Amino acid sequence: MEWDERPGNNDVPTPMMVDVGDHALCAQVRGKGPTVLLDCGGSGQGIGGWGEDLERTLAERATVVTYDRAGVGRSGGSQARTVTEMADDLRRLLHALHLELPAVFVGWSYGGLVTQFYATRYPSDVAGLVFVDPTASGTPPGSALVRDLSFLLAPRLLRLRAIFGGTNAQPLRELAVTLSGMQNVMREVAQARQESGLPPVPIRVITAGRRPRMPKAHLEHLNADHHALADQSPHGQMTVAERASHQIPFEQPEIISQAVDEVLSLPPNSQEDLNG
Helix, strand or coil, rough: CCCCCCCCCCCCCEEEEEECCCCCEEEEEEECCCEEEEEEECCCCCCCCCCCHHHHHHCCCEEEEEEECCCCCCCCCCCCCHEEHHHHEEHHHHHHCCCCCEEEEEECCCCHHHHHHHHHHHHHHHEEEEEEEECCCCCCCCCCCHHHHHHHHHHHHHHHHHHHHHHHHHHHHHHHHHCCCCHHHHHHHHHHHHHHCCCCCCCCEEEECCCCCHHHHHHHHHHHHHHHCCCCCCCCCEEEECCCCCCCHHHHHHHHHHHHHHHHHCCCHHHHHHHH
């Protein structure tokens, strides 16, 4: 890909195809300033998936990057089955775009797993981390049999829904692939956090305040993981989005913008202080 000039204003740019090796990823870049990478949920379609209000606000002070993962949306290739593949793809994308690094990585839901793993694998690329109601890593509570059946059944139900899904058919099929490999990805991330840990950069964890249907054991597991993420850094904080469900980017986007602003506002020597 040849690309010499980033968007110089807050208008919505046209998504571009970026060569990352044996396939191309569809990416969108808007705004100017330090790089802020938004990594979306399990569907993998990040372009347009965060809400215009949030992206426009962030682009007022940063270079905001969204993308569709491999094999998803308009991106080429096959859907990655491991989080290692996803992280490596993302790094190739950022370098192909010649973006300023280190960057602030914002991971929502499943994207929180991808950005965690990226941070353990490429810590020098990371200036800060913002996790938006991230999926918990490790092993969920309950019996192994029930978990295995759930992760086996859910993708099949999604593929069945896709038959009658109309315009939603493709996202449903893509989400089915993501869920089929979810347990392995959660284990990969938990192992990476245990072995390498996240870099000692500022971390913000935003957790949803409304979970009316989540079983108590799963809620406790999720909250414990969110607290553990914040505790990974001496500059880590956890915040509850009191008015929002899992859809925080659409229901309470200002809390994400505030978290990113806090990370971006740190003086240039903050990272050296943290690593020293």
